[in-house]
Amino acid sequence: MRMYAKTLELIEKKMPHVFPGAVIRFIADGAQATYTLGQASVLPKPEKMTTTHLFDIASLTKVICTTTVILKCWDQGILKMEDPLNKWLPEFKDPVVTIKHLLTHTAAIHTWIPDRDRLTAQELKKAYLGLASDGSAGQRVQYTDTGFILLGFLLEEIFQQPLIKIFQEEVLDPLGMSNSGFPPFSKEQCHKIVPTQKQADGQILRGITHDPKARILGVHAGNAGLFSSVDDLTRFVQALLMNQPQKHPLFSEGIIDALKQPQTKGDRLRTYGWDLKGPTLQLFHTGYTGTFMLVDLRQQRAFIFLSNRVHPYDQREAYIQHRDEIVSSYLKESQT
Template identity: 50%
Template sequence: MYPETLRLIEEKMREGVFPGAVLRFIENGEDEEQILGNAQIEPTVVSMEEDFLFDVASLTKVVCTTTVMLKLKEEGKLSWDQTLHELLPSFQNETITLRHLLTHTSDIQTYIPNRDQLNAEELRAAYLTLQPGTDLGKVVKYTDAGTILLGFLIEELYQKDVIEVFKEEVLQPLGMSDSSFLPQPPYNKIIPTQRMADGNILKGVTHDPKARVLAEHAGNAGLFTNMKDLSKFAKMYLNLGRVSDMIYLHDKTVQELLHDQTPTGKGKRSIGWDLKFSPLDQAPLLFHTGYTGTFLLLDIVKKSAFIFLSNRVHTEDHRASYVAHRDEILACYLNERSKIYQK
């Protein structure tokens, strides 16, 4: 379906950018999947398999947190321009809105002294004291703090741990039966991530350090999922919120995501999602990444998707170089796609 993009991905894998990957192209109602390389290279080599579970890191933000927020808005429980304080009075700032948090325009000052020494309760308390800087609403600055705070809000509204809400409101209705949070041993089907300072390699344990501490209260990361389940999520979007005969999200909700939702209207961010634009016709595309080496690109209008899952942090994290490689893969895909649609 996309031979040039696939060749580039295979080349990157041979160069050691990531040990292995599972990727899927969805186009015109057809799927093409590729399973490449190794799921694990230490302590033993394990070949990649289709159903292996990845720690998808920040894809949790769009798959779970954003989805629950969209459903709450549809139910009339909140509006984007409400302040977080109004809905979560324990949050001490009274100016940051849900829109600010969902579009990364809160300019929230995220420095927390001794953060890595805090337990879950102490970390939660610290997040509730954070304040915005002088660029509130003006500048897009990506941060985990927004979805961490939205996770606390979801817990307040549902009176449940946020991962229980994610299971009940997202994973179960979408049939994402392989996906989980805080997985329990044995971890046979889970792909390991990074080697830590003590020499241990994380496997079945959340890679993101904040989500690792917050555990069942983390709204920013922690989802373990595979290509089969992520494809179900993607296809719900491509079907404008429908899953078989069920209306999971209203089509209007999905369509509104294709517009810039930042306060200035110029930040190239939607609710929860980054906005990319097709080089062919500048059509808006929904995009999000995960720190561990994952991304999801959706074209709602043309009903196509590119889902990419790798374990690029296994065993070492070379983020800056990886981002350059990832952007090259994306550019190749978008250019190849333009040629297909021009034919």
């Protein structure tokens, strides 16, 4: 019998018109079920999807890397959630915005940057540090990349290292996520990577970060840029679920307890870094390229979804509706 059969059937019905291919893993009751569907690539030639393919997981970088390292720093007493960002980064002049605001997408920062995609990494960093809130920080949830880009700069200030080196040493290496990493990739490595969008000049991105801001910021990007596989993401999820003994636990009980608690009010509940979904407040996060994860800390269950929905073309609005249907189906099925 297939695990979460109704959700899996729904996903299969959406292929290939919503996404050419997908890798799905369900984790429940100490068991795993993995399903590999469709094509990893359709252009320039068809290529069958496998579980060993790496995906540009886009904004999942926010929770796997940036949020995790911030929480470790908080747990170790290095920083406080109430710390103003400009305590650590004086170049950021707004004294109101706190680390908690950034982690919960409640900073209310005006995010528009003129000619953003034409700036150098140094110019873009300066532009982000020049932003400010609109005076309503903490009052509403508004999802942006800006908060996590700023949190990335904060981590570089604390560790005095490029951000991707911090992520490697603090998250990927301790969990044995040996197939995960950041560009640049060798030609041989790129063959294992699922391509994303066809660009205006005809180039198909493969092994190059899809998000333009993260592409410019490179080793300093806290919002996107991680490439990973279903097996490596499972290692991360299992660390969250704390169902496998770790020599060096990544998540203390204090961190797990904090992640279970909503840090916002109203109809958009978020905890540190993550959205919260369903009656058991499952951790939820998406990636623009067609990825998402649901992790139920209370019921010890998880759903990892990796697709190449931007390959070769981006049809975001249509995809979001399909994605939400898949998530709703899983939430309903996981409660039966």
